[in-house]
Amino acid sequence: MELTPAELTLLGLVVERPQHGYELEQVIEQRGIRQWTDIGFSSIYYLLAKLEKRGLVEAAQASGGAKARRVFHATADGRDAAARGARTLIAEAAPAPHPVLAGIANLPLLAEHEYAAALGARLVQIDARIAAVEAAERAQEPLPMAASEVLSYSLSLMKAERSWLAARAQVSHDREDRSEEDPRQLPGASG
Numbered sequence: 632m633e634l635t636p637a638e639l640t641l642l643g644l645v646v647e648r649p650q651h652g653y654e655l656e657q658v659i660e661q662r663g664i665r666q667w668t669d670i671g672f673s674s675i676y677y678l679l680a681k682l683e684k685r686g687l688v689e690a691a692q693a694s695g696g697a698k699a700r701r702v703f704h705a706t707a708d709g710r711d712a713a714a715r716g717a718r719t720l721i722a723e724a725a726p727a728p729h730p731v732l733a734g735i736a737n738l739p740l741l742a743e744h745e746y747a748a749a750l751g752a753r754l755v756q757i758d759a760r761i762a763a764v765e766a767a768e769r770a771q772e773p774l775p776m777a778a779s780e781v782l783s784y785s786l787s788l789m790k791a792e793r794s795w796l797a798a799r800a801q802v803s804h805d806r807e808d809r810s811e812e813d814p815r816q817l818p819g820a821s822g
Contacts, residue, residue: 637670639716641678642705645688646713647775652676662778663767666760667785679703684796736752744795757793761786 634642644655652675662738670678682688687709690701702779705713731753738746768774 632808634712634716636668636720638678638682638722640664640670640715641675642670642682642687642709642713643717643777645679645682645703646705646710648778649702649704651702652679655679656744657704661671661767661771662774663782663785666764671735674746682709747800754793754796754800757789757796761789761793764789 641655644650644658650658655675656672659665659675664670665686679688679690683703686706687701688705690703703766734749741749764782764786768779768786771778774782
């Protein structure tokens with residue numbers, strides 16, 4: 632019974648402490664979980680229902696009136712499944728699909744200035760994401776170890792991508808500058 636990353640993330644939050652769907656949404660938002668996994672607000676209850684059907688969580692009606700929310704608790708099987716899933720995802724260096732690679736693989740479709748502009752736009756977005764994750768981290772201190780490690784790993788990946796983008800954007804910018812001066816200076820240009 633393999634869990635998707637979204638199911639494992641949600642189950643892990645319920646293992647951390649029993650919660651209802653709205654509380655889970657708040658934690659997901661506060662911790663910036665959508666930066667690294669695909670859990671939409673509308674999918675939280677869908678995922679909880681799947682986990683409940685599989686016996687990994689159970690829900691009790693919270694006290695407090697007719698509109699009381701169902702609080703989800705992890706079952707023993709749920710805690711075991713979450714631990715197995717976490718171990719597997721941490722230990723295995725599986726390739727992670729990254730949409731930017733599909734764009735780069737189709738680089739021959741773009742003019743060099745289009746590629747440079749796209750790199751620059753992505754760099755601005757990565758800078759904004761880094762700033763948002765760092766702000767979320769500062770706003771929630773002290774964080775549970777799991778949240779701290781997720782943010783640390785995420786920031787490391789984003790900073791590595793930022794470094795790669797900055798180097799590529801500079802190379803493209805340098806090439807554009809040289810091409811304005813003398814097109815023969817571009818790599819691959821015939822003289």
